[in-house]
Amino acid sequence: MTILVSPTGAGRRVHLVSEITDFIQGEVMIILGTCSRGKLPDIGRGVGCRVLAAGDTVEVLVSAWQWPGTVANLRDTGEVAVTFVRAADYRAYQIKGRATLVDCTPEHHGLCDRYIAAATAALADQGVPTAMTEMWLMPRDLVVAHIGIRSLSIKTPGADAGTLVGERR
Amino acid sequence: MTEVSLRLSDMERFFEGVVPSIIATCSADGIPNVSYLSHVVLVDEQHVGLSNQFFATTAANLAENRHAAILLVDGTNGNQCRLRAVFVRTIFEGPLFSRMSSQLDASSSQVGMTGIMRLRGVDIFRVESVTLTPAPSPAPVTPPQREPLLTATAEMTRKLIEPGGSLDRAIDELLAWMRTVLGCDRAVVFMADNQARSLTTAASLGYERSGVGSEIAFSSGIFGGAAATGEIVKISDLSRTRRYSEAVRASTRDENLTRTIAVPMDPDSLSQIAVPMIVHGELQGVLGAESRQRLAFTNIHESALIIAAQHLAVLVALSEAQAEAPKADRQFERPAAEPTLPVIEVRHFRFDDSIFIAGEYIIKGIAGRLLNHILRVHLETRRLGFTNRELRLEASLRLPEFKDNLETRLLLLRRRLADKASPIQLVPVGRGEFLLQLKGRPVVVSVEDPRS
Numbered sequence: 001m002t003i004l005v006s007p008t009g010a011g012r013r014v015h016l017v018s019e020i021t022d023f024i025q026g027e028v029m030i031i032l033g034t035c036s037r038g039k040l041p042d043i044g045r046g047v048g049c050r051v052l053a054a055g056d057t058v059e060v061l062v063s064a065w066q067w068p069g070t071v072a073n074l075r076d077t078g079e080v081a082v083t084f085v086r087a088a089d090y091r092a093y094q095i096k097g098r099a100t101l102v103d104c105t106p107e108h109h110g111l112c113d114r115y116i117a118a119a120t121a122a123l124a125d126q127g128v129p130t131a132m133t134e135m136w137l138m139p140r141d142l143v144v145a146h147i148g149i150r151s152l153s154i155k156t157p158g159a160d161a162g163t164l165v166g167e168r169r
Numbered sequence: 170m171t172e173v174s175l176r177l178s179d180m181e182r183f184f185e186g187v188v189p190s191i192i193a194t195c196s197a198d199g200i201p202n203v204s205y206l207s208h209v210v211l212v213d214e215q216h217v218g219l220s221n222q223f224f225a226t227t228a229a230n231l232a233e234n235r236h237a238a239i240l241l242v243d244g245t246n247g248n249q250c251r252l253r254a255v256f257v258r259t260i261f262e263g264p265l266f267s268r269m270s271s272q273l274d275a276s277s278s279q280v281g282m283t284g285i286m287r288l289r290g291v292d293i294f295r296v297e298s299v300t301l302t303p304a305p306s307p308a309p310v311t312p313p314q315r316e317p318l319l320t321a322t323a324e325m326t327r328k329l330i331e332p333g334g335s336l337d338r339a340i341d342e343l344l345a346w347m348r349t350v351l352g353c354d355r356a357v358v359f360m361a362d363n364q365a366r367s368l369t370t371a372a373s374l375g376y377e378r379s380g381v382g383s384e385i386a387f388s389s390g391i392f393g394g395a396a397a398t399g400e401i402v403k404i405s406d407l408s409r410t411r412r413y414s415e416a417v418r419a420s421t422r423d424e425n426l427t428r429t430i431a432v433p434m435d436p437d438s439l440s441q442i443a444v445p446m447i448v449h450g451e452l453q454g455v456l457g458a459e460s461r462q463r464l465a466f467t468n469i470h471e472s473a474l475i476i477a478a479q480h481l482a483v484l485v486a487l488s489e490a491q492a493e494a495p496k497a498d499r500q501f502e503r504p505a506a507e508p509t510l511p512v513i514e515v516r517h518f519r520f521d522d523s524i525f526i527a528g529e530y531i532i533k534g535i536a537g538r539l540l541n542h543i544l545r546v547h548l549e550t551r552r553l554g555f556t557n558r559e560l561r562l563e564a565s566l567r568l569p570e571f572k573d574n575l576e577t578r579l580l581l582l583r584r585r586l587a588d589k590a591s592p593i594q595l596v597p598v599g600r601g602e603f604l605l606q607l608k609g610r611p612v613v614v615s616v617e618d619p620r621s
Contacts (some may be wrong), residue, residue, distance in 0.1 A: 031205035033193035033238075039191040041201055043240040043251060066303050069251075077593060079195070127406070127439075127463070128188075135247030135304045154486040155204070 014149045015055040020093060024049055024084040027115075027122035030060060032145070033081040034073035044070030046082065047137050048115035058095065058147050060080070061112050063105070065141040074099050074145050081091070082147065083155055087126045092155035099145040112139045171402070175299045175310055175578055177211055180241075180250070181468045184211050187244030187406040192219065194230035194237050202226045209241060209247050211468075212293060217252065219292040220269055221259060231256040237294060240302075243407065246465050248310065249302035254294035261290045271400035275391045321350040322473045326480050335597060336488045336580055343456075343477055351470055354503065357433050359385075360454045360577045361396055361446075361484070367583050368396050368455055371445030373433040382532055382585035388465040392457045395443035399452060401471060403442045406463045412489045425530045429524050440465035444474045446482035453485040469507055486575045491600060513592045513609040517541045526591050536582045538566050544593070544613050547605055557601040 017023075024030075030046030044067030046060045060082055064071040074080060078098045085092040120133045154163045190209045195201040204227050208220040217239070221228070235256040242249050245397040260266055270288040301307065325346040329339045347356040355375035359368035363544050366387040370380045388397040395402045420561065424430050438459040446454040458466065466474075516525045523533035524540050532540065541562060543555055557575055559568060568575065583595045583603075592608035 031191055031203050031240075033195070033201035035195035035199045035201045039197070039234050040200055040253070041195045041238045043193045043203070043238045044190055077199055079199050079201055080201045081193075081201045083205075084353055085205065092205070096200065096202075121219050129247075132247030133187075135306070136242075136249065138303075139303065157205075 001022070009162045013026065014095075016051055016058075016149065016152065016153055017055075021055065023086070024058070024093065025051060026083040026086070027118040028086045029119065031085070032060065032062065032070055032074075033083070034068075034070050035077055035079050036069075036073050037076050042067075042069040042073055045136055047139060047142070048112040049082075050111060056149050059102070059108070060099075060145045060147060061108055061115070061142050062145060063138040063140050064143050065137040070142050071101075074143070075101055080145060080147060082169075085155070087123055087128075090157055092157075094153050094155045095147070095148040095149050095151065096153075097147040097150040098145045102144045102146045104142045104144050108142060108144055109139070112142060121165060132136070175301070177214055177296060177299070180243075180299070180310060181211070181246050182243045182464070183241040183248070183250060184209055184217075185244050185405045187464055187468070188242035188247075190219075190242070191240040192227060192237055193240075194227050195234055196230050197233035206239075207273055209239065210265070210291075212265065214336075215295055216257070217254065217294050217296055218265055218269065219294065220273055220288055221290040221292045223591055231292075238388055239294070243308075243310075246308040248304065248308055250310075251300045251302060252294075252296050253298045254296045256411070257293045257295050259292050266291050267398065268400050271318075271394060271398040271402055274398075275394045275402040275404060286532040314486045318350065318469055318473055321346070322476055325350070326476065331485060336460075336484055337583070337597065339481060339484050340372045343481055344372055344458050346477065347458060347474075348374055351458070351473060351493050351545070352465075353460065355433070355435050355438070355459040357392070357457045358454060358481070359392060359396070359457065360574075360581060361452045362574065363452060366397075368392060368484060369579055370430075371432060371454070371577075371584055376435065378431060378432035378433065379588050380431055381588040382536075382559070382581060383430035383432040385432050392443045392455050393443050395445045395455050395457075396452055396522065399447055401442070401444050401475070403466055403471065404439075405440055405466070413511070416586070423524070424527070428521065428530055428533055430530075435459050435461070437461050439463045442466040442471065442474065444478040446485065448479075448482045448486040451486070453482040456481065462526055485577060487574075489574065510607075511609040513611045515541075515544060515593070515611050515613040517613060517615040519615055524588075526593055529589055529591070531589060531591065532582060532585050535566070535568065536578055536585070539578065540582060540593075541613065541615070542566055543605060544597075544611050547607075548611065548613065551603045553607075554598070555605065557603075 017022040031048055032051045033043045034042050044062055046062055049058055051058050062071055074097040078100060078101045082094055082096055083092055116137045119137060120130055123132055123133050152165050154165060186208050190206040191203060192206055193201055193203050205218055210218045212218050237254050237256060239252040239254055240249060269291055328342045340556040344356050347353040357373040358371045359370055360371045367384045370383045373379050385393050387393050391402045391404060435452045438461060440460040440462060442458050444456045445452055446456060448586055456474055514527055521533045522537035524531045524537045546552060586594050596604045596606050598604050
């Protein structure tokens with residue numbers, strides 16, 4: 001199996017290798033699963049992602065206007081699963097971790113705009129009309145989920161689906 | 170988000186699955202998980218069914234905490250909605266399981282994942298709320314209009330069973346209804362041979378070549394898939410793959426060389442539907458349609474096609490059951506030979522019973538034997554009228570002893586000759602009898618080998 005996380009030393013942290021970093025920062029669809037205090041799950045879409053320099057933290061951008069339940073859960077419990085899927089070949093990974101909300105900067109807005117443009121083009125290549133993509137990818141009222149990566153798993157359909165390839169203990 | 174009062178039955182387009190649905194669950198200690206879903210189906214006004222294929226974490230979470238959030242997308246306009254739902258049970262058999270399994274097999278094969286995306290079970294959820302996701306230009310959720318289609322479909326079924334009608338006319342009526350009422354730009358009727366496990370094209374519309382007489386094996390493509398499983402198969406968006414189109418293009422070779430007629434299929438289709446025609450558990454054929462539009466066939470189209478397919482299935486079975494009733498007083502004989510008529514050259518190849526008329530490949534197998542026999546009887550006796558009964562009793566034709574499907578075989582042969590505008594035609598003149606119609610003098614040569 002391809003090594004998707006770097007050697008973990010004492011085994012306490014998950015560091016994404018560049019192959020995975022490039023993938024999740026690319027034109028992939030980003031889906032967030034969250035959980036309320038009452039253990040009710042919710043779903044939202046992300047509109048941009050970047051892996052911070054250390055490789056063990058990601059920032060995922062979310063529209064609070066479009067996904068208020070997801071943002072409320074991020075604020076209340078912080079537990080999150082983020083799935084990154086490439087529409088062209090269904091290749092997919094999921095990270096899990098605990099999020100904190102941080103202020104959205106102009107840099108984040110730039111990241112969001114670049115992501116929406118790239119994802120819209122990638123989906124158009126797959127025959128998805130831009131008018132439809134605009135319904136899903138909203139740059140309005142952005143919040144930033146700062147997520148420490150606890151685990152990484154393969155979510156591509158097939159025999160390896162669900163395989164955990166890195167976990168912080 | 171705005172909680173709105175929506176009935177699940179008004180949201181059919183959210184269940185077409187063009188844009189994948191997603192489920193989020195969480196464990197008892199609040200760790201969430203997200204999985205994509207192949208299919209979500211509407212079970213009734215309170216329940217949905219989810220394909221359970223390969224997500225162990227989802228199953229483990231649901232065992233601890235039965236709550237789920239399901240994101241559905243209307244493939245026509247991008248509208249999104251979230252269902253809050255509670256897991257009820259998993260089913261592993263029954264009509265819903267069979268329908269979803271066939272659908273999954275078909276869509277998997279279209280994306281090159283045959284056998285990978287096998288259905289393990291159908292997870293049934295009770296839906297507690299439906300919430301439309303805010304969007305920049307949300308489209309209203311409007312229930313589909315059923316009444317006009319229902320009226321037109323009822324009218325079509327009335328025509329199918331009109332007095333004096335025939336299976337030939339019924340097939341033509343049905344195709345015309347598919348074009349004008351359902352808006353199908355390409356449609357096809359296949360007849361089933363359950364012993365050979367193959368489908369033969371009886372009629373089609375909208376294709377470059379009609380493909381009448383062409384055969385496909387059960388389980389090949391979505392039409393064969395519907396035949397093999399007896400379930401409806403529908404693909405709403407083929408845009409993610411073009412493997413299928415390569416297969417179609419490869420099959421359009423010269424039929425005079427290959428003795429194989431190309432099946433009518435459109436390499437640029439984005440939507441396909443195949444509806445099996447079944448009577449008392451026995452497959453009679455498959456009704457198929459294709460479109461270059463995404464999401465061309467809604468659940469309402471599906472319901473209308475089921476009504477049409479079931480009526481046609483009954484008519485096929487009835488035509489086989491009522492085949493024998495020739496009138497004794499009918500005069501079919503030609504009074505005298507007409508040597509001035511042009512010669513129609515007919516070649517019969519014994520090794521596969523293929524027939525070529527004026528150099529054009531017509532048909533092979535049992536249908537080829539039938540045509541060869543009819544022509545030889547005519548040449549020996551000058552007779553033009555034939556009955557199904559005499560063919561059924563003719564040992565040299567080697568018809569299957571049980572369920573010979575003679576009516577259907579003759580229908581296919583008749584339609585193939587008509588499609589080729591052949592100088593030799595078979596014209597039905599009553600129940601169980603037909604007339605040989607000739608635009609010349611047939612000369613039949615039988616040869617052993619295709620190189621002869």
